[in-house]
Amino acid sequence: MVRKLLLALLISFNFAHSQNTVGTISITEDAYDAFTLFSVHEKTFLINNCGEIINEWTSSYPPGSAVYLLPNGNLLRPGRLDDGSTDIVIGGAGGIVELYDWDNNLLWSYTYSTDDVRQHHDVYPLANGNILMLAISVMPEAEAIQSGRDPSNIQDGELYSETILELQPVGTNQANIVWEWDIRDHLIQDFDNTKDNFGVVADNPQLLDINFLNGNSPVNNWLHVNAIQYDALRDQIVISSRKMSEIYIIDHSTTTAEAASGSGGTYGKGGDFLYRWGNPEAYGNGTSTDRKLFGQHTPYFIPAGLPNEGKIMLFNNGIDRLPSYSQVDIISPPESSLGVYDYTPNTAYLPNSTDFTYDEMPSSGVSDFYTPIVSNAQQLPNGNILVCEGRDGLFFELNSLNEKVWEYINPINSNNGTSTTQGDPAPNVNLTFRAIKYPLDYAAFTSRDVTPNGTVELSPDFTPCNNLSIEDNQLSIVNIYPNPSNGIFNINSKLNIDKVEVYNTLGKKIYDTKLSKVNLSEQIDGIYFLKIYSDSKVISKKIIKN
Secondary structure, eight states: OOOHHHHHHHSOEEEEEEOSSSSSEEEESSOOOEEEEEETTTTEEEEOOOSSSSEEEEOSSBBSOOOOEETTOOOEEEOOSSOOOOOOOOOOOOEEEEOTTTSOEEEEEOOOBBSSEEEEEEEEEEEEEEEEEEEEEEEEHHHHHTOOOOGOOHEEEHHHEEEEEEEETTTEEEEEEEEEEGGGSSSSSOTTSSTTTTTTTGGGGTTTTOOOOTOOOOOSOOOOOEEEETTTTTTEEEEEETTTEEEEESSSSHHHHHHTTOOOTSSSSSTTTTTEEEOOGGGOOOGGGOOOOEEEEEEEEETTSTTTTTTTEEEEEETSSSSSEEEEEEEOOOETTTTOOOOTTTTTTTTOSSEEEEEETTTSSSSOOSSSSSEEEEEEESSSSEEEEEEGTHHHHHHHTTTTEEEOOBBTTTOOBBBBBTOOOSSOOOOOOOEEEEEEOGGGGGSSSSOOOBBBBBBBOEEEEEEHHHTTTTTTTTEEEESSSSSSEEESSSOOOEEEEEEOOOOOOEEEEESSEEOOOOOSSSHHHHHEEEETTTEEEEEEEE
């Protein structure tokens, strides 16, 4: 009887898989039921776990590059201008920022594209309705040399500085710039004592060495910042430089004048770096062997209330690393108090190791998990991690055992916007900058029709979802969080809970309750199974105590 019960419980955690080539490839009941947002070519899609379209938006421009769904249902999306308005041409270039409503009506657009400046890669929506925007600002050769750049490392007659602007949208196509930060105000150099910014690089980790190239060619786009993410709790911005293989944290509480200096703001350091991590060689306190990051993307503080809250998650692409492989990392910056980072002078910023790393390095040393560009990872409320392997347009979700519990392949050709027929090979080019999951109770979906309507791919095959049990296929009937947990598990159910039973791996019932909280604090660490009796249904869930 015990073995039969255990077998029945294990069967309930089935793995639904099909021969699908695009769209939803696989799904299990451990997948976090949410809507996934991604942008490709001139389209932005919001899909459910079965790959069905919940909503879509159409722009006149390809991505430039990030996309966000706002709590009010509006879509914030930069676009790539290819109208010859600028000589600044880099990967991830944009030039225009657009805001659409839920029904795809264009509410506002703002062009930031000349021969001297250009929006690129990322924007970030603030709670007050303003928008942080990442942009390039050109430093002419004479200015770069006066700033301390080695003239032999200026091959394009200019150098690109990276700026962050805070925009206050005005009307339908204007904006007030209410705050600005520019990396050119935070440089250090030990090359020429007759020029600006001269000093000891290793003694000034709060500044950026204008002559450090990290082994790269001395091109104008020497930093290639590819992400800005904002943390409201600390009022700080996290920046990612692909070329430097570093992340930086700066203070957003400053005035624009303070942001151009090394003092002022909540943390007293103006616009200087409050923290940096990934490549201590860049500030003279390490060598190439101490390098932790390799062309990373989308570092961000995990929000409060989620597993790993307050830590930084990022996608570590692995470019210039041998062997070539990507990974997802979570680190804990050492804080003496919120937003104040511990640092010992003339050493590398801590931590020395990650709290969590996911990779797929086999013993052969050759990994299929490798994308040298784009990509992101997202901490989900149920403890899972969503990964966007961007070069190949692959999204997958990992559970606490690093098992893939959802896989989706973007069916759209990112060059021409054509869709793939299910069963045909995935597009050779389906590059996707990011994928973000939004929970079903996200404010944007309140009082809106989220009935699925079609799929992104042609001739869809719903075998992966159809193979799930009835209970599992009803979007988020029951979610358990946090999972894993150190003992307390909360049950979020759309149905009334009549009773909850807990079984160990031997099939023995060890606990029961009528509450929506399970307390296994007194039990040993390991895997357990819940049987949730709700409105004549019996739903099984696997939980892990650690």
